Amino acid sequence: MDAWEFIQKELELDRPAILMVVVDSQGSSPGRQGFKMAVSTNDIFGSIGGGIMEHKLVEFCKSELRKKKLGIKFMHQYHDNTEGKDQSGMICSGKQSIAFIPFFENSAFIDQVVTANKKSEEFVLQINNQQINYLESDENQKRLKFTYQDESTWQYSEVFNRPFVAHIIGAGHVGLALSKTLSNLGFYIKLYDDRSDLNTMNDNNFAHEKHVIDYTKVEDFIFTRPDDFIVIMSFGYRKDKEIFLQLVDKDYRYIGMMGSREKIEKLMVEFAELNLSSDKLSKLHAPIGINIHSKTPDEIAISIAAELILVKNKEMPSNRKYQLK
Numbered sequence: 001m002d003a004w005e006f007i008q009k010e011l012e013l014d015r016p017a018i019l020m021v022v023v024d025s026q027g028s029s030p031g032r033q034g035f036k037m038a039v040s041t042n043d044i045f046g047s048i049g050g051g052i053m054e055h056k057l058v059e060f061c062k063s064e065l066r067k068k069k070l071g072i073k074f075m076h077q078y079h080d081n082t083e084g085k086d087q088s089g090m091i092c093s094g095k096q097s098i099a100f101i102p103f104f105e106n107s108a109f110i111d112q113v114v115t116a117n118k119k120s121e122e123f124v125l126q127i128n129n130q131q132i133n134y135l136e137s138d139e140n141q142k143r144l145k146f147t148y149q150d151e152s153t154w155q156y157s158e159v160f161n162r163p164f165v166a167h168i169i170g171a172g173h174v175g176l177a178l179s180k181t182l183s184n185l186g187f188y189i190k191l192y193d194d195r196s197d198l199n200t201m202n203d204n205n206f207a208h209e210k211h212v213i214d215y216t217k218v219e220d221f222i223f224t225r226p227d228d229f230i231v232i233m234s235f236g237y238r239k240d241k242e243i244f245l246q247l248v249d250k251d252y253r254y255i256g257m258m259g260s261r262e263k264i265e266k267l268m269v270e271f272a273e274l275n276l277s278s279d280k281l282s283k284l285h286a287p288i289g290i291n292i293h294s295k296t297p298d299e300i301a302i303s304i305a306a307e308l309i310l311v312k313n314k315e316m317p318s319n320r321k322y323q324l325k
Contacts, residue, residue, distance in 0.1 A: 006045035011106040023156035027094020053088035163188040170233035171201035177301035179206035219246040233258040256288035
């Protein structure tokens, strides 16, 4: 069950509900952007960060439901007792902004959202101070987006059911191990290799798609979106170089290349000789992965997955720091 199914169930029992959505978060806020919590007159589901703040806002929602208050509301919560107003009661620093959307009866909108989630159909949810809308998916839409002028002029949008896609180019032993690791993390995996009947590719039951392609024409086979991840680990550094040169100008969140430091240094010299700009070279994470002195394919896969998680979540608020190389 998710928050939408909870609301649908409560409305079917003639119990109105309010959906709280964290539309923005900054600093060390415990409630991160996209967190949701549903509150009915009888029950609650989900979380917007916990603690005394959550308890207080649950009681606020119940009060609004008893009063049958209509309309979307908006509230800042500051996790700092030096603020003059809108204190959350927590002292972890930062702040979060929350939208409150009341539902007093079941509707085609609720049913549409629940159905789309059950079918894993991608859609966009848009909220402002006047209404909540279900929109068709837009590939260029950011997963989470919040614009704010004041408490009566703001807009939040969220893409639902869009998995992060990892394009793994190279289906060898590390490609197999990485497919397994990333599948456990919810990535949609597209696997590529130029070798037909490769045992590690045939044995890979974790990739959602498997393609035998011509690396000299890789740009004709790999189409990316702004949130996609590209991992280059072909058989040989010449092929890695050829692949990177074809993909460097594509739209993606991350591109990394496996290899020893000596190999990467040699490639960087060759890229410089081709007058590849520093901006383009700065996109490349190489050698790929967080340095945990990994040796085995599974250890290398974990180091790569950790770096992908770091890039994927780097815009989420946290008081923990890690410097990407």
